[in-house]
Amino acid sequence: MGSVMMTGIEIRLLTDRDAAAYWHLRLEALEREPQSFGESAAEHRLTTVESAVERLAANPDENFVFGAFHAGQLVGMAGFFRYQIAQARHKGRVWGVYVRENCRGQGVGRALLAALLERVKTCPGVEQVTLTVVSGQAAAYALYRSFGFEPYGLEPRGLKVADRYFDNEHMVLQLLTALNSTHREPAR
Numbered sequence: 001m002g003s004v005m006m007t008g009i010e011i012r013l014l015t016d017r018d019a020a021a022y023w024h025l026r027l028e029a030l031e032r033e034p035q036s037f038g039e040s041a042a043e044h045r046l047t048t049v050e051s052a053v054e055r056l057a058a059n060p061d062e063n064f065v066f067g068a069f070h071a072g073q074l075v076g077m078a079g080f081f082r083y084q085i086a087q088a089r090h091k092g093r094v095w096g097v098y099v100r101e102n103c104r105g106q107g108v109g110r111a112l113l114a115a116l117l118e119r120v121k122t123c124p125g126v127e128q129v130t131l132t133v134v135s136g137q138a139a140a141y142a143l144y145r146s147f148g149f150e151p152y153g154l155e156p157r158g159l160k161v162a163d164r165y166f167d168n169e170h171m172v173l174q175l176l177t178a179l180n181s182t183h184r185e186p187a188r
């Protein structure tokens with residue numbers, strides 16, 4: 001991606017060897033930005049690094065996490081999974097997008113999402129990608145819009161963090177836009 005202006009940042013797929021770093025960055029994300037994610041920090045603390053090893057190793061073609069490294073330290077991440085049930089296998093989902101605060105505004109999030117979407121495009125049969133962003137998260141929303149994600153619905157009170165509600169903006173990126181109108185079955 002042309003606008004990526006970063007020195008000393010490496011973007012690569014996480015493997016099971018990155019599980020501990022991934023587990024800790026995920027905890028930081030949930031602790032610092034609880035309104036941006038469905039899982040709570042308390043829930044995450046109940047999981048183990050071993051479960052992260054399994055997650056990262058399970059099916060890296062269709063279920064993967066990209067990481068951004070600065071001086072060998074994991075400072076950002078972006079996850080993807082493909083739905084496995086037969087009639088939803090044309091879809092995947094982006095989750096867990098997070099960049100450590102002191103690394104923001106330098107193109108790290110953009111580079112993570114670009115790498116993720118490049119890999120998604122190599123998954124045969126994946127036609128659309130969805131994600132959810134909390135309403136009012138201007139940086140994340142602008143980032144997703146710039147990759148072509150379109151909002152398709154606002155879910156009022158989609159997240160409840162302690163006693164506060166947050167609306168969810170649901171977004172979709174069509175990878176095969178040409179299919180849209182031509183291959184739809186007529187309504188019965």
Ligand SMILES: CC(C)(COP(=O)(O)OP(=O)(O)OC[C@H]1O[C@@H](n2cnc3c(N)ncnc32)[C@H](O)[C@@H]1OP(=O)(O)O)[C@@H](O)C(=O)NCCC(=O)NCCS
Binds near residue numbers: 134143
């Ligand atoms: C969203 C997030 C990952 C962006 O990471 P980042 O490394 O700062 O993003 P980048 O520097 O690559 O910027 C990418 C784009 O985001 C948008 N953006 C970034 N910071 C912004 C800000 N403060 N205000 C508005 N838009 C902003 C811009 O469109 C920018 O593109 P541009 O630089 O070409 O204009 C980061 O802000 C973050 O971790 N936020 C908290 C967690 C979160 O909201 N995650 C998303 C959950 S759905």
